[in-house]
Amino acid sequence: MGVKGLQSFMDRCCPEACVTVNLREMARQHVAKGQQGCTTTTNINSPTLVVDGMACLRHWYSCKDWVCGGQWREYMDVLKSWVEAFTSAGIRLVFFFDGVVEEQKRQEWVKRRRRVNREVSKIFRHMKAHGEQPGRELFCLPSCLATFTCFALRSLGQEVFCSVQEADYEIASYARKHSSMGILGQDSDFIIYDSAPYLSVAKLRINSLTTVLYDRQRLCRTVGLAVNQLPLLACLLGNDVVSEERMQHIRNDAMATYRINNPTPHSGAPQGQMVLAVSHLVSSLWGREEEETGLIPQSLNLSAPHRELLKRGICSYLLPGQEACQRRDISAPTSGPAFEKHVSPEVLKTCREKHVAADGFMVYSIVCEGVTDCSNTLEDEEDAELLPQALVYKLCRQHIYGLLLLHGHDGSSVDLPAIREWFVYPGNPLQEPDMVHPVPIGLSCGQPSLDLLWFGTGTEISALRLMSFLSIFDCQEFSELYGAIEDSLLAALCLVTYIVLQVPTLSQEDLDAYLSQAVCLRLKSPQELQQIKLPFLCSRAVQLGSLYVRGLSHLLGANCASGYPLPSAALMPWHSFDGRLFHSKYLLAHSGTEKTVLLDSDSSCLSLFLCLKEKLTETCRRRGRVLQSRPSAPEESHQTTPGPRYRERHTGGPPGGGGSWRERGETTAGHRHGGGWRERGEARGDRSEYENRERGGGMRGGQHFHPQPDSYPKCHDGGQENTSRTPKQSRGRSCHSRGRYQLAPRWSQPPAPGT
Structure with missing residues (x-):
């Protein structure tokens, strides 16, 4: 929220209400006064600053590169230094992030998304014209920055909350209730709330810890x-x-x-x-x-x-x-369906707890509200060959919805829940949500109980969690790699495999870029990543980078829904992705660079890369997906108008997969060519289509592959192996009767990120 023109009025016409303050001195004064009226006994003498995390993102992300998908390790260092500046001054930080979009504010949300879409179009036009990143006047945050920042701050030992209603309201309420020394943000609504003093993050000087306090009392005296x-x-x-x-x-x-x-x-x-x-x-x-x-x-x-x-x-x-x-x-009531009958009271309670603690993703909004949304992504609306991320990950989300809501469902279409999706992508006017139905995951034992996945104990349950997670991405075969490679690499392999299966125009070179950067990233320091030189930027590589990062957030949702078979830390981008590194690998792969050079002339990296690629290509081959080589000439990669050779190399696909996604009807609104699913009254990948696959009528849904003990060789990379594992003989092997397992009283969870 924000009051139109109020803060600029104070800056220009009411300077006496804009007071420069030193936060160290302010903290000392706060301690001296004591926290009279505080309703809690914890940290009663600690000066607390309540931080509007969403307002801080643009100030935190100061990394040079932002268009390639994010320099995540450098960003982690920035966050660590920022937090240390306050803790060294004895100031306790409490962070709040937006967790929902209230329905009464949906239209304002839509307006902002459309405005950002126009800016994204300008970014891609600039890159294609000049082959470089535009200036900060067109700055766009990397995808999922808010989501992963919550986990980053928690890994730094900070207290983080995710809102269940308007975040500004929760921030002001918390600050008032706990007599906090101030609210750090960039929203004039904090002038209106009768709460703690409002401090500007835009005017914060982190080295001196000085900023501007917007004094509501002085404002009131000025305007009467x-x-x-x-x-x-x-x-x-x-x-x-x-x-x-x-x-x-x-x-x-x-x-x-x-x-x-x-x-x-x-x-x-x-x-x-x-x-x-x-x-x-x-x-x-x-x-x-x-x-x-x-x-x-x-x-x-x-x-x-x-x-x-x-x-x-x-x-x-x-x-x-x-x-x-x-x-x-x-407050306008939510219009979503009540899903309480699809889950137990304990699941509902746990969903909310995890959401508030910023320890879950996607699950609360689906189970408790029946809605999910996704903001803008760096996607080129003029590129008709790459599917928008919202459509690429639609089947993944449907499987997550199925895991959360379909256990115990009789399979009939009567009373089948539908999720309202507000996803921003080219061609979607955002006039109404897409109604998306759940799809069951493809486990031979059937749909597992959510209570069993979340609260069950024992090695067989651990195996069931892993298989449920892998099934969401149609990668059940990779259960044999669990424990043989790092968790972050296993997650990256699942994600890249899923992308290859869903995007028919992806090439061998694109695959090499994805896998090589995931393998090489482990050996790079933040300083080395910052020093990577890019001769130019390719708009297609930019979109592929954003696509990957959006996929990491879907890994988070799948992991949470499955009961955390992998530690959340393994799914963080600073463990598997760097924008500049990916872009450099993309340019090298498409220029025909030898694999040895692509893997930094490191024999262990090359060996691991070849092993992962073999697993991926074999899995795709079993599903009828064969990757083709379509390198693009580097000098043609940033033309304003791609020429015939460029388009031939970038838009070809496997047999039956050619043509643009719009021409194939794979969109939910806007562009219509060839009779898409909306005209047929069904969703792409809707329930009836996947029911047929479950019965064996389709390649992906109906095929239940059970790996044999020696199907895959070990893929040790020479690094430290994961410990505290489920015994290997039980991993992903079977899904036994639910009645054999007992339920634990609380959610079975891994260590917090960063531990």
């Missing part, structure tokens, strides 16, 4: 309002709940009255005059109607719907203990 009148001011100016357009007539009347009473123009900007005009209106209304409850004076010229909207906006700022109305009563 009381603190409890600020919510009405915010809604009349416009915010995420009450749009500017809905209150335009009120502001017009206020401005007309202000100009009559103040014939000498204010020295500030026009928006400054607007803030003053609306402030005078609010003040005058309150003076005449002191009997009002503090919400909306009756004399305001409002229709009944506008009055209700304004009430909802005002109440969104009222924190616990301040409410004149209950926030839950004025």
Whole structure:
């Protein structure tokens, strides 16, 4: 959220309310005063700063490269230094991240996504014209930065929360309840909340720990309002709940009255005059109607719907203990289906706990709300040959939904749950969500119980978790590699295999780039990764990099749904991906570089690479997917308009897989060529299609491959092997009767990331 023009008004027209503060000194003063009224006994003497994590992402990600998918190891170093700057000053940090998009704010979310889409188009046009990354004026955060930052901060020992409602509201509530020394963020709503002091992260100087405090008391003195009148001011100016357009007539009347009473123009900007005009209106209304409850004076010229909207906006700022109305009563109810009947009460409780602790991903929104969303990704809308990530990972998500919701389902279409997906991709106008049905995972023992996966104990359950996870990506054969290679490499192999199976235009060279960078990354320091020189940027490689990182987030969701067969730390991008390294490997692979050079002339890396590639290609071959070699000439890789040779090399595919994804009908909206699934009234990969595959009618769903003990050789890479493993003879071998296993009282989980 944010109040239109309020913070710029304070910066330009109310400098006395913008106070430069030293956070070290502020912390000392906070300790000296004590934390009077704190409702908790923990950390009662520690000065606490509540951090709006979403607002900090652009300031944290200061790495030079951002367009190639992220320099994740360097980013980890930045986060570590940032946290240490505060902890060395004795300041405790508590981080909050957005966990949901409230339905009443969905349209504002859609507007922002469309705006970013236009910026993404400019980024790709710049890269194709110049072969280089654009300047910071077109800066776009790497995909999934917020998701992985939560895990990164937890691995650094920080307290991290993921919101279950509007994050700003939870931040302000926490800060007020715990008498925190301040809120660090970049949102003018924190001026409106009657909570802890609002400190600007944009003006933070990390070396000196100085920033600007926006003082709401001084603002009120300047504009002639009381603190409890600020919510009405915010809604009349416009915010995420009450749009500017809905209150335009009120502001017009206020401005007309202000100009009559103040014939000498204010020295500030026009928006400054607007803030003053609306402030005078609010003040005058309150003076005449002191009997009002503090919400909306009756004399305001409002229709009944506008009055209700304004009430909802005002109440969104009222924190616990301040409410004149209950926030839950004025918040728009979620419109999703109730999925309680599909899961046990213990599963619901655990979903929420994991979500709030930023220790899960995707599961809470699916099980508890029936909705999931995904923001913008660096995807070239003019490239009709690469599938958008939302479509690439759709089947994976359907399998996750199936694992979460279909256990115990009789397989009929009656009462089958559907998830509302709000995913941003080329051709999707975001006018409505895509309704996506779950698909069962392909285990020979049938759909496992979620309670068994999450709370069961024993080696057989561990094997079942692993097989469930691998089945989501159609990689059951890789169970033999568990323990033979690092967990992060196993996860990378599953992800690349899935991408190859889902994207028919992927080539041998693309595969080599993916696998070589995953293998070589383990031997690179952050400094070495920063020093990688790229002769130019290829827009296709940029999109493939973002596709991979989005896939890592789906690995997280699958791992969480399966009961954590792999430690979360193994799925973090700093263990398996670096944007600059991937881009360099892509350019080398497509230029025909020898495999020895591609693997940095390291024999152990080359051996591991060849082993992984053999497993992948054999798995794909069994599913009818044969990769072809289609190198692109380096000098043609960043043409503004790809020539015939470039397009021939990039767009060819295996038999039956040619043509653009739009021409194949693999889109949910917008571009229509050749009768896509929406015209047929079904979703790509919908339930009926995959039911046929489960019965043996299709290559992927109906094939249950059971690896033999000696199917694969060991793939030791010379590094340290994983310990504390399930005994090898039980890995992925069988799925026995559920009745043999006992349930543990709590979620069976791995060590926290970073341990």
